[in-house]
Amino acid sequence: MERTRRRFLALGAAAGVAVAGCNGTGDGSDGDSTPTTSTATGTETTTGTETETPADTVGTVVVDSVTVQPGLVGVFVDFYLVLRRPETQWVVAEVAAADGPPPESFAVTTPDDAFEMRAEIEYSDAGLAAFGDAYAPTEPGWLAAEVPKPLEAEEAALTWDGGQYPVDGALLDRLRRPRTEFEVSFEAAPVDAVDGAARSIVTIENVGDVAGTFVAGINMTFPTNRPERRITRRVGAGETAVVGAAHRWNPGSVRGGSGRDYDQIDLLLRWRGDNISRSVDVREGS
Template structure:
């Protein structure tokens, strides 16, 4: 595919919204593809469920009550940070250690849908306003697509509430004129949980892959704190165009490790290979990790197989180099950096 055609396709449907919640970490790599085409897999701490392809949270982050009767709310869940666009072609992470968010997915009726300004979250005697102003673009939140904007005839979408972290309350509910939606016990427990701390132990991909093949990108995170938590991150790429790969929400029990995986396609420009770089961003001063995949010179097992002229000797060389188990500075998997995050 021609690079210009690819970029045009990725840019379709982008909607700009002014204002943002906090500052984003990570940037420069992403696209307005609202729903990643690959399916993430991973392991979660005992008693929790890993994130699903549609972005529904796993474990105790979920605030959805499947038995609740609500005309407006489809789902509500608690997250420590938000993943949203920070440019037309990249995702970033928003949120501070002392705050958390309730994300609410709405499906309004054109005749009765309340305005965003009429929706609030009531918790512990305080009210918190709904907002759709997250990041500097609005083509996705995690992978939930565009926001709820009834004044623009967008009746299906998301709103968010920013709350302090932790917040211990006996009850909380999303409220609007004529209705409300109580948060369930798991959501209240997540709101009351103190911040967790994480270390990224690995961020890995094959050294090389053939043109057009798929490969597995993996991330292992350790919760080094005393509280269960959810690691939130954003993964972006630079080839064949700057584009997002995925948002990450990985529940990790205190003192434990968990692994997230995503299948990535090694796309091309005009059927030619290149250097694919993947960046992982998470909170804590835009801490990031980078890994590089050589697209076009790889074999199915992830090794580099090539016959090329050595520029220093002028002779032909043919070799196969394999991945090493030890991270290197070159592939971006150097000594892990401790980061603080919340659930």
């Protein structure tokens, strides 16, 4: 994941724009952050300064961060869903506004195309596991756009009515990077001498020619449905990564657990275009 942090204010179409530079660290397994040049365009352009968002300024839009994601892990009621297709990637922006524009006015634009950003993913009630609440005109949150991978464009920007935010530097490089391929295995076993406990191991091999980020989710599917582990792991070309997770069934402790004991846990690994399920006998001494 490539992430940049830069506070960007748009004070309406007639008031011009102001930009302040501020670099942060990305969340997830990449952990890299790349500064970008603070530039902006609007009806007027002003020199970038360190500016705090006026809390009561109507029409203000603040872009706190923009990330490039090969896929998204959403949470829908009681399971992880993985939004990733071989031919696409995602741009996710964290946006705040005071009586700002509606979500549908935001887009990722290139000289030839515009890709609408949205505050909903495939299930309207689903949220993004790493980003919290979705954007609304009076509430801060995320907006996401699905764009081609690679993005064949020399420049790109996040745009909305009355303003824009350049997507440049390492972010643009990441968008233009070709996709890679992973070979994946998923194993699960009981934890010795512990009732109701299991451990799982996901092995991820990058068999492509470029580095890539593996995005997945592990769900428990029996004796209840619940999200167990979200995985975002960057793997170099020709390299292998191993991700472990612990799982525990406590009767009566989660929805669907009526206090009844079970001797099996079913786990499901979901990632781009595929799933692997495993059943584990979790009764001590069995």
